[in-house]
Amino acid sequence: MNLVMTVLLLAVLASAAFCFFGLILIKGEGAELKKMTELYESGVEVRAELVSLVPFGTNGYASAVYEWQSPEGSGRHQEGANVGHAHVVGQSYPLVFDPQNTRQVHLGTKVAVRRERKRRQSYVRNARRMTLLALTGGALATVGLIISP
Incomplete structure (x- = not known):
């Protein structure tokens, strides 16, 4: 097995x-x-x-519990947060939720949801590109392995 075949095999892997x-x-x-x-x-x-902010651990993290009321429904949401001046119990924060599924929640405004959606679209698009390029490179390396003497 020579160097060319080794490189092609590593390219396939x-x-x-x-x-x-x-x-x-x-x-x-x-x-x-x-x-x-x-x-x-x-x-x-x-x-x-924000109804509850319970610190856990020693790294400055806390469990934050948010409650909301709306004509579409009410609910609670719990997630991890950094302890600091950004989170104050009793203050209100913007939150977007799905009325059909109140477990589907995003802390932030509709504009933030749109921005996050655009970011996710670019992640998926780039992952598709990477997969396609990897598949093409693997196919070319396989062809190189087949036709090499």
């Missing part, structure tokens, strides 16, 4: 790894893109009040 990684990214980011699209299209922006 690397392209398979990149292709697998790209497929994982497409699946994960595609699900987030779907969530952001649903929130953007049917989400309702409300003001949510």
Whole structure:
């Protein structure tokens, strides 16, 4: 086995790894893109009040609980947050939620949801490009392995 065959074999292995990684990214980011699209299209922006901020650990993290009321429904949302002056119990913060699925929540305004949706679209598009390039590189390396003497 000479150097050319070794390089081509390594190229096939690397392209398979990149292709697998790209497929994982497409699946994960595609699900987030779907969530952001649903929130953007049917989400309702409300003001949510921070009702609880319980620190955990020693790294400055806390569990934040938000509550909101709206004509479409009410609900609670819990997520991790940094402890600091940005989060004050009793203050209200913008929140977008889906009335059909109140577990689907994004802290921020509809504009922030649109921006996040655009970011997710670019992630999925770039993951597709990476997967396609890895697949093409692997195919070319395989052809090189086949035709090399």
